Amino acid sequence: MLNIRHLSQTQLDSYQNLDTPYLCVNKQTFLRNLKYLRTRTEAMGARLRPHFKTVRAAEALQYLLPDKSSPITVSTVKEAEALMEAGYTDVIYAVGISAAKLKRVRDLLLKGQNIRVLADTPEQAEQVNRFCREHQCSVPVLLEIDCDGHRGGIRPEDPGLIETAQLLHTGAADFQGILAHAGESYHCLSPAALRDAAANEVSVALEAAARLQAANIPCEMVSIGSTPTAHNYENLDGITEVRAGVYGFFDLVMTGIGICDLNQIAATVVSTVIGHNHEKGWVFVDAGWMALSGDRGTANQPYDCGYGLVTDETGQLLEGLQVSTVNQEHGIVSMTNGRSLDPDNFPIGSRLHILPNHACATAAMHGQYHVFDTQDETYEVWNRIQGW
Amino acid sequence: MLNIRHLSQTQLDSYQNLDTPYLCVNKQTFLRNLKYLRTRTEAMGARLRPHFKTVRAAEALQYLLPDKSSPITVSTVKEAEALMEAGYTDVIYAVGISAAKLKRVRDLLLKGQNIRVLADTPEQAEQVNRFCREHQCSVPVLLEIDCDGHRGGIRPEDPGLIETAQLLHTGAADFQGILAHAGESYHCLSPAALRDAAANEVSVALEAAARLQAANIPCEMVSIGSTPTAHNYENLDGITEVRAGVYGFFDLVMTGIGICDLNQIAATVVSTVIGHNHEKGWVFVDAGWMALSGDRGTANQPYDCGYGLVTDETGQLLEGLQVSTVNQEHGIVSMTNGRSLDPDNFPIGSRLHILPNHACATAAMHGQYHVFDTQDETYEVWNRIQGW
Known part of the structure; x- marks a missing residue:
């Protein structure tokens, strides 16, 4: 304030x-919030991939990210387009993909943005593969993992995990790894519950990555995060990056x-x-x-x-x-x-x-x-x- | 749809x-909704003053209003400014006024827009009077009447009604009349309750107008309305105009x-x-x-x-x-x-x-x-x- x-x-x-x-906006408060989570995350050996959806202002990018190659998350193709215009190239579009949006994604790939899309069903994998074949491109894809029953994603033990990843890995798309979001952590009401939610997000993501590797499907990215869990990880071994959005502004829900x-x-x-x-x-x-x-x-x-x-x-x-x-x-x-x-x-x-x-x-x-x-x-x- | x-x-x-x-937007549905309420209201001898806050698009004005001198309501000064730019001149800014917003209101008056502001306290009346004296202008003001305890406004029997109106009438401001909004009508759940809410809005407004006239304070405008009551008036004698906003688009609350x-x-x-x-x-x-x-x-x-x-x-x-x-x-x-x-x-x-x-x-x-x-x-x- x-x-x-x-x-x-x-x-x-x-x-x-x-x-x-x-x-x-109290800028010093904003900067302190950004710095705290970046320091905490990087000290544990993972990269921080802020979610742009909260702030969504180009003027804030210089504070959110160290440089133009730094990772960032978006919730709309429009944000990715604005990032491309500002020269930012390492993006995850973290909302399930439908074929109609792939045209704009391909345009961004052609401009040099490494933008990855999200899928959690064989249908989506096939739609992305088909688009890639028809448009001579290779769209990078992450599989969404369900770590807490919050919304979408595949459970690690679900045979759909290997099936969908295999479709992408062997298809025209470019399978790059997995993404999990502990959406249920917003309902935690104690430090212990938060630590459990954070540890669970890590362990479910690691299990999914291990199953893919056991099936000889390379899993380069292991991306996890939500603001509540991002402040409560104790060990990020095997996790490549952490995502969080509201941590810059914070709010009464987080309080x-x-x-x-x-x-x-x-x-x-x-x-x-x-x-x-x-x-x-x-x-x-x-x-x-x-x-x-x-x-x-x-x-x-x-x-x-x-x-x-x-x-x-x-x-x-x-x-x-x-x-x-x-x-x-x-x-x-x-x-x-x-x-x-x-x-x-x-x-x-x-x-x-x-x-x-x-x-x-x-x-x-x-x-x-x-x-x-x-x-x-x-x-x-x-x-x-x-x-x- | x-x-x-x-x-x-x-x-x-x-x-x-x-x-x-x-x-x-299904334009034909929108036009039918607009026409129905305009016809109904005008047939009862009152003018329709649509509330711009729902649609807020300059392209819609030609459908909302018969011509550029037709009455319209706004919820922000920004809307009034956009209306001025499009040539529309008969406006009520139907949110309680604070002195800081009067500068932009005065600019609109100088450009030829007849924009009226809303007050329901002696403090506000005095603030408007003071602004008018200090800035050599005469801002038109309506008094907000409380017809159903929904939010703000003065009850007709409250001595504050005459006191506040008198302050404006004899002060540097330009007292023009009263405005009531049956906000509680959104909670009606039967045709009878809606008819009662509509009749009550009319009768409370008429009572306030009568009390002002009895105190020798001219009350040129008697403005009432909400989408639910606007569709349920049975007699508008003495009412100069009806306001409604969501009736063009409609929604599930109205259903x-x-x-x-x-x-x-x-x-x-x-x-x-x-x-x-x-x-x-x-x-x-x-x-x-x-x-x-x-x-x-x-x-x-x-x-x-x-x-x-x-x-x-x-x-x-x-x-x-x-x-x-x-x-x-x-x-x-x-x-x-x-x-x-x-x-x-x-x-x-x-x-x-x-x-x-x-x-x-x-x-x-x-x-x-x-x-x-x-x-x-x-x-x-x-x-x-x-x-x-």
Whole structure:
């Protein structure tokens, strides 16, 4: 979060002249978050492959990655195209592939980007092979491994693993390895559960890689990751790389599962008080779901943050306050636990900062991020890459 | 929804060449929805003031409004600025005002737009008066009336009504009348409840107007509306205008409360099947919350549609299917009521259309809408106006 007392006068002018709502990034917090996970991961002998989907701004790439050959993950072909334009060449498109998207993938390969796609069924493997034959190319493919029943992927013991990998290995595609994502780790509620989820992600990925190697199918890449597990690995032997997305901005979901503290949250929504309801103890702000997203990621956590917690402009948490309801351009701030709030403590025109439940979803609502560096005294605008 | 059998070959080529996910609009359905409410409202002697916040595309204005002097509502100053650029001059900015936004409002007034702002507290009235004195202008203001306890506004019997109106009427601002929004009507679950909500919105607005007139404060505008009530007024005597937003696109929330049928939903998200989980009976599509929004507006309705219902490409509802979970770029389609789904019925690469819970939220996730007119055989791209 931002403490406006740490801004230079010029920065403060920028901060105040911006019309609310807007997404404000504390750059030093962001940089610290990036550095922590990179150092931790590299110290264990693996590469860090940040997921671009959270930030999706070309201006952030110089901070996310050491150089243009550094690995990065994307969730859309559009991100990969923007990366190619910026000169970044080592990409995984980590969403299951369908044949229709392979044309744009091939265009990127032709431009020199090493972009890998994801498959977890023989049908997909055959579709990629067919495309490669028909278009005289060799699309790199990873197999998705299911490590925790979260969504897709193949279990290591499933005969489909060898079958699908074999199809790719012997076909026109370029089989490069496996990818696992411990999506269930977002529901962990204790340090022990997090360590177990991290160890499980590692061991399931290693088992899948071993089975492929036993079947004489080379498995060059063993890619794992999720922000919760990435902060909890104890041993990465055999793992080539770790992926994580939300760790740069962090959010209330990550605070709720114990991955970060509130003061590590780098992105907040600046809002203005636009009304009061004295009878109900409500303060209206101009940040509704258009600015915050409708994400309720903390709903099933022990501490439900509504649509976001509230700080003042110095980054001080206003205890007990939360955004309890959102409409398109209205947020209703109220007190939890039935305590009463005096709206007059929040005059019309004053500003409140909202900590996001889910930074990926909140950042996605903003075409620009307003980035303040309290060390270099700079203010920058980052432009989000939009669409698919 | 769209039935691809009704597309011309050229339209079908466009439809198929577009990469998913994308927002697809059946223009004839949209036009029918617009016409119905305009005819109904004007037949009762009131003007229709569509809310731009749902569609937010300049290309749609020629259909939303008869001409450039027609009334329209906005939820952001950015929309009003886009309207000014397109030559539209009769605007209500229907979100409570804070002083910081008045500079841009004044710029619009100077350019010739009649843009009115909204207030419901003496503080706001004083802030607007002060701004007008300091900047030698006269900003038109409406008072927000609370008709159902939904959010903000002043109750007609509240002494604050006359006090605030008087401040504006005698101050430097230009007091023009009142505005009410029956936000609670979204929770109505029977035709009788809808008629009551509509009648109540009318009667509360008329009472507020009468009290102002009794205090010798002219009340030129009496503006009411919400999509549910706008379809249920029986008498609009004394009401000058009706506002509604989602009625052009419609959605599952409106279907759930009985305002429209499924086949009146004009905007759907076209998605591609990108994976299967046979064990769980899941089909993965490439429409997650980035494409659908995370809106769960039907969660508290008798029929909870998850993150959206599913049709095939001919607009045929696939009974029992819904998007049960969303991640950023993944939707999980599953069968409700414990029935089982055979993912192989939905081959990788095939397309499914998702009906949105809340069209305002879903449209907001898309920078472009892909608009098919099955009558004129045209295909157009509409560009959403982004930001604040």
